[in-house]
Amino acid sequence: MLKIRESEIKEEEKQLEEEMGYEEWTAYILCVFSNICLAGFNIVSKVFLNKGMSRYVLVVYGYAFGTLATAILVLLFERNHNGKMSKAVLRDIFFLGLLGCIWTDSVLCRNGVYFSSLSAMGNLIPSFTFVLALLFRMEKTATLRKYPAPLTITGYMCFSGTLLAAIMTLILDHKLSSWRLSWDISLIAPIYSC
Secondary structure (H helix, E strand, C coil), X not given: CHHHHHHHHHHHHHHHHHHHHHHHHHHHHHHHHHHHHHHHHHHHHHHHHHCCCCHHHHHHHHHHHHHHHHHHHHHHHCCCCCCCCCHHHXXXXXXXXXXXXXXXXXXXXXXXXXXXXXXXXXXXXXXXXXXXXXXXXXXXXXXXHHCCCHHHHHHHHHHHHHHHHHHHHHHHCCCHHHHCCCCCHHHHHHHHHC
């Protein structure tokens, strides 16, 4: 009887060690996967930018697809959230969209990919966004405390980034042909960027 109990305990300990080992590696696996996706995005972006796609239009379409994807997630996971959004939260979301989406993504990353053969500008985006948000006292965690629905805030931030990027693109790139997307491989870059 005692031997059976000892073998059960050893089996449970072994199973627990296996599960713990998997959880320890999960963060590393996700980190590697994320970097592979970012590298793929830089390659896809560079290919389509070299084919003539406007770097500004790529940002607009990327954030538009991101807004749609986030809206689907909001409908699935946060549709029952009944919190009221104040003007201060909307202001913060607007400026987070301006800083995160337009300044760092459009100006730093896409121009870095466009003007170089290999760009490390994408690695600087979180740093610049964080520093600018600190300077302007608009950290996303403060916004989440005011309105605790992270997917909704992300969706609105993507939406404000889409609007701001569209305005910036209309000012900087006047060609209507830049906005044309076709149902071939040129649709991959904007979808992959979301």
